[in-house]
Amino acid sequence: MAWACASAPVVTTPPPVAAAPTAAPVHPNVTGNWVAAVPNTTDGTFRRTYFNLTQLGERITGTVHSTQFFYQVADTKWDSAGGFTLTASMRDLGSERRVVYDVKVAGPDELRVTLRPRTDRPPPATPPVALVAHRAPAGEGAMPAKIAVPALHKVKDNGIARTPAMGWNSWNKFAGRVDDAAVRSMADAMASNGMREAGYVYVNIDDTWEGDQRDAQGNITTNKKFPDMKALADYVHSKGLKLGIYSSPGPTTCAGYIGSYGHEAQDARTFAGWGIDYLKYDWCGARMLHDEQDMQGLYQIMGDALLASGRQILYSLCQYGRMEVWKWGADVGGNSWRTTGDIRDAWDSMTRIGFSQDSLAPYAQPGHFNDPDMLEIGNGGMSDTEYRTHMTLWSMLASPLLAGNDLRSMTPSILEILTNREVIAIDQDSAGKQARRAWASDDSASVRREIWSRPLAKGAYAVAAFNRGPSDAEMTIDFAALGVDPRGRTVRDLWAHKNAQARNGRYTAMVPSHGAVLLRVGR
């Protein structure tokens, strides 16, 4: 019988025993779209951060969209308290930008999200506050469809800004606090304190005038701080001044308000309809969808749109001097283009920017100017001597002169610096030629003495001597070395408002520490 075979020794192997399962941690399910909305001051808009998350076991993938930034989740790590750390990353202006959030799951519909302070900055004075995020409808906060970047062409010159723009801009002093009343009172001040007569004409509203949603027809909207933009433009025009505004080639501005992405022609028409005379167009939000290679094309779209709007609108590019904008700014219709990152009201920042502009001189020409950013004169972070240097340098650079202080409450000496007509005449010279560095002392850049010169219309010259050092210094301008023969010409000191005496082709002056002497050599 078959069983007989069974009498043969049989070795039975016991079935493998499964290892006792270690209890997998059970994480709350955070899959979904979450939004944390924080009100922006009193303007009725919200600063929104979207977390669009997909949880796969331990792992969480997804995106984070916060104002002008759109990150991919790069890493998450659960902690023992049932929360997790989320690291997200994006490409930004050629390098990687990372954010780290500590997330606590406070309930099925609530996350508490704390952004970790950046480690490359001094620690904040107060600990960061947790954002409270709730579940949001799917798709809210998603990126709009990517628009096609057009083939490049030369946008026709709009014929304005033959000399650098002059006016005022709200950002340096007011940032997010600018409102209709502030703009009106700034126009009042400019029209009554001599600035308008000195050439300041644009009153420019920077970021934070916008709503955070378009209307049903896709029109850009204003927020509560600007109830009627057309009425505001009418008011500014009634003072003999012009009104400027701000937008972005991206879906949001730097501060997270609506940008013009995909609505360029519509927005240009809206701006024209309101009576806008100047547009600052700031890259910020475009970084979420486009890399820098697309900049020229995206700026060209608005250049074309402004021309097609039928109103003469000065076009001011702001993309921090990336992609050698000075080489193509005029081609997209730009009247000026920022050449650097943001200025601060500090000697360091102002001089680092201003003295770095030498090589860009060949790109300035009537109608198209380098823009080393707005003035900080009168904002309190520098001395009057330093502000005089700021005004001197910016005028030598044929830079836009956009005051950034509170024009309603400045000291007489600040007003005098801003309205020195002889200095302004250098900035506004019709030849539109930017100064070059002609000489620098053999010291480290931050303390050296420098001489800059620029040719003016009809054979005249401007020459400036700067003393960046910590002590007053005697400086001698050797006109022959600048290719200028002062014989028979008037040499005028534009801060002293006096004719100066060149001796043997030279002029020697005591230049205070952080000060400047500015001369005009007549023809």
Ligand code: GLA
């Ligand atoms: C950027 C610009 C600034 C200002 C702010 C507004 O930083 O460079 O000049 O416009 O955005 O958000």
